Amino acid sequence: MKPENTIIDKIVCQSCGMPMMAVEHFGTNNDKSQNKEYCCFCFQNGEYTDNFNFEEFLDDSLKFYEEDKAGEYTLSKDEVNLKARIKLSELRRWHSHQKTHLEYYKSINKVIDYINNNLSTNLNLSDLANVANISDFHFHRIFKAVLNESPGDYIQRLRLEKAAFKLQTTKLSLETIAEYIGYQSSQALSKAFKKRYNITPSMYRKRPDDLTAPIEQPIEDLYLKPEIREIGARDVLYLQITDPYTTADAFLNTWDKLANLIGIDINPNDEYEFYCMSRDISTITHPENYRVYACVGTNKDIKPQGKLGKQTIEGGLYAVFIHKGPYKELRTTYCNIYRYWIPKSDYELRDNISFEKYLNSPLVVGNDELLTEVYIPVRKI
Numbered sequence: 001m002k003p004e005n006t007i008i009d010k011i012v013c014q015s016c017g018m019p020m021m022a023v024e025h026f027g028t029n030n031d032k033s034q035n036k037e038y039c040c041f042c043f044q045n046g047e048y049t050d051n052f053n054f055e056e057f058l059d060d061s062l063k064f065y066e067e068d069k070a071g072e073y074t075l076s077k078d079e080v081n082l083k084a085r086i087k088l089s090e091l092r093r094w095h096s097h098q099k100t101h102l103e104y105y106k107s108i109n110k111v112i113d114y115i116n117n118n119l120s121t122n123l124n125l126s127d128l129a130n131v132a133n134i135s136d137f138h139f140h141r142i143f144k145a146v147l148n149e150s151p152g153d154y155i156q157r158l159r160l161e162k163a164a165f166k167l168q169t170t171k172l173s174l175e176t177i178a179e180y181i182g183y184q185s186s187q188a189l190s191k192a193f194k195k196r197y198n199i200t201p202s203m204y205r206k207r208p209d210d211l212t213a214p215i216e217q218p219i220e221d222l223y224l225k226p227e228i229r230e231i232g233a234r235d236v237l238y239l240q241i242t243d244p245y246t247t248a249d250a251f252l253n254t255w256d257k258l259a260n261l262i263g264i265d266i267n268p269n270d271e272y273e274f275y276c277m278s279r280d281i282s283t284i285t286h287p288e289n290y291r292v293y294a295c296v297g298t299n300k301d302i303k304p305q306g307k308l309g310k311q312t313i314e315g316g317l318y319a320v321f322i323h324k325g326p327y328k329e330l331r332t333t334y335c336n337i338y339r340y341w342i343p344k345s346d347y348e349l350r351d352n353i354s355f356e357k358y359l360n361s362p363l364v365v366g367n368d369e370l371l372t373e374v375y376i377p378v379r380k381i
Helices: 054-068 077-089 092-117 125-132 136-147 151-169 174-181 186-197 201-205 208-212 250-262 327-344
Strands: 007-012 019-022 026-028 034-039 227-231 234-241 272-277 292-298 309-313 316-324 347-349 355-358 371-380
Touching (some): 077 092, 092 136, 092 151, 136 151, 151 201, 151 327, 174 186, 174 201, 234 250, 234 272, 292 309, 316 327
Antiparallel strands (some): 026 034, 227 316, 234 309, 272 355, 347 371, 355 371
């Protein structure tokens, strides 16, 4: 027979997840009474025995894996990390942290959209903090933790990369470009541009091959004939694709997560449309800063939360190209569009983002049969 008050039904510590099988495992409150939510290793005298944040606690938990990895573990470290993260996020101590953590992503997503939509205006830290609904003091730290860039660095990078792109793809004057991206004068833009790229804007404009830097052999396609379409604005739900060009299966993994969050299959149909978009420029932005988003368009009312964001693809006139073949060859298609089609066409670029729409799925057809629409925002000259 089990001794009374010694052996108990299984209770899990709401800090570390360890089963507490006896009253001796309970933590203690500040009045020395037993605390049945937390174990004695995590909670003593009414306080946690450590002041770790979630990530630090997770790292500490993984030390057990490091110490025993020569033992009977059959999972990789990444798999152990994922299992521990899921397990801890379900516990009371960390549940509120995870909820707050996801709310931070939601707030920063709002700020990113605001920055991109107002790049030509004066963007100050206080205004951005108000958009995020986070205090000025915490906003800078949270923004940098999420994007690995300070708000000021992020804004400056976006402005200069947009300037570089316009220098390569338009005949706009430096004064006009400066006005578009929020610089007070062409002199201020020229000074910042040279500091970043080690070359003046005028010299940069004379180097069109920079546009094709990631592409070894861009090939002119004389048969690039787009359909010119006027489209309406459309809202999309999105997830950021982490390290899109340095991590294997980064796109597929993000699409899986997005589909699971919304509860759909990764296959275009009459109810769901699949897009990919980026406000960065793949041929200019450094890979570690390049942010691309997997997007789903639907008429269903699905609320954005946590890392799942919502933004609007702007309407207007677009040149729509059909790309047939593997997604990895899309960059060559973009190169051909910007290098060869735009200069010879009767159109110029509008100050909107380009995006892709997937007409079929790699889960259904082979890579050579993939069909992708490439939307380039244009206006008649």
